[in-house]
């Protein structure tokens with residue numbers, strides 16, 4: 001595909017302005033550019049076709065099934081976009097005063113109330129732009145808490161071996177030490193092991209529940225109690241809230257601090273490195289450490305008040321239009337709708353898991369929550385790896401599941417259908433899984449050929465990640 005610059009035709013235009021009817025003013029010589037700007041010259045139609053062609057090369061939730069486990073790629077309802085595009089929200093200047101931004105401040109205040117209610121927290125900051133940034137803020141709150149109490153010897157943070165890689169990375173960035181918590185045979189935290197390890201050096205624990213195997217940590221109250229009794233605090237990684245939103249609250253499980261992935265559970269667009277939102281909620285005793293501006297209700301309106309924390313993670317109020325979409329989503333569903341959402345997410349995952357058990361080895365022994373994990377360990381020995389399977393999906397109208405995660409499962413494929421898929425889609429997808437499985441195992445040589453119909457086939461992924469050569473090859 002040619003670049004806009006290569007398609008450029010000198011003199012072609014896409015703006016048609018009436019002839020100038022006022023005296024032309026010349027720019028001072030010093031301000032004039034010495035070399036031409038070099039923008040492509042094209043008609044509006046040429047540009048529209050170019051971007052439509054690019055759009056057709058991508059794949060998103062509006063194109064087909066997108067079962068990216070742990071990442072919750074769900075449909076983003078159009079009403080979210082309509083509200084976020086209202087000029088009263090979309091066109092606010094970040095420096096506009098409170099008097100001119102009352103509606104936005106009210107929305108942020110309402111978002112704080114709703115998401116605190118859902119997570120069982122007392123206060124929330126919407127500054128973090130992603131889950132990973134939320135984790136960092138959350139752990140910094142915990143660190144500040146220990147420091148202010150003169151308890152600086154606490155340096156160890158428990159993280160289960162099934163955790164997302166951002167958890168240990170966050171602990172590392174705080175200058176703390178990760179203490180790995182092994183899972184037991186059921187894929188849950190080994191509580192006795194935790195009890196034996198907790199002590200005066202325990203700073204806290206980072207946990208997601210359900211964990212990344214899609215299994216609910218049923219001993220979670222005991223887990224948080226053990227950490228608290230040792231003097232540590234409990235951090236909840238909220239990326240897996242989809243099956244429990246409206247059902248259970250991290251605050252009631254004993255967590256002191258959470259981040260929510262609004263771009264996962266709460267339907268806002270997600271992917272491609274675009275803006276996200278990972279707000280951090282905490283119990284009242286940590287609220288003094290939250291950064292940035294937080295709208296407060298005052299007589300006759302709202303006021304954006306700076307908190308006492310010295311540092312900020314993000315300018316102003318964070319990615320406001322992202323969490324505004326999440327607020328619209330929650331307000332549209334209401335409490336009953338959220339309960340239906342999480343129940344349906346769990347039902348869909350269990351339905352698909354049951355159908356796939358016909359062929360695949362599934363790590364979850366009993367029922368799962370919103371996602372489940374397949375292992376292709378046996379098949380890999382016959383020449384068909386999880387990666388081969390994943391690549392074959394790309395030619396069949398769907399996105400691949402998450403591959404090779406969680407790390408404790410060999411040849412993992414992690415499948416999360418989400419609640420917005422209907423039964424017909426789930427059946428069609430199950431048929432595709434089984435058909436491709438049979439085809440690849442019947443002819444393992446052919447497994448290396450996929451995908452055949454995408455723009456890029458199989459890049460050298462290690463080379464692409466470690467040594468990217470970001471240039472255009474024509």
Ligand SMILES: *Cc1c(COP(=O)(O)O)cnc(C)c1O
Pocket residue numbers: 070071129130131132133164166167208212237239240261276278
């Ligand atoms: C996605 C995810 C994160 C990180 O969130 P980002 O918004 O991608 O930074 C953390 N933990 C888990 C379990 C996740 O799935």
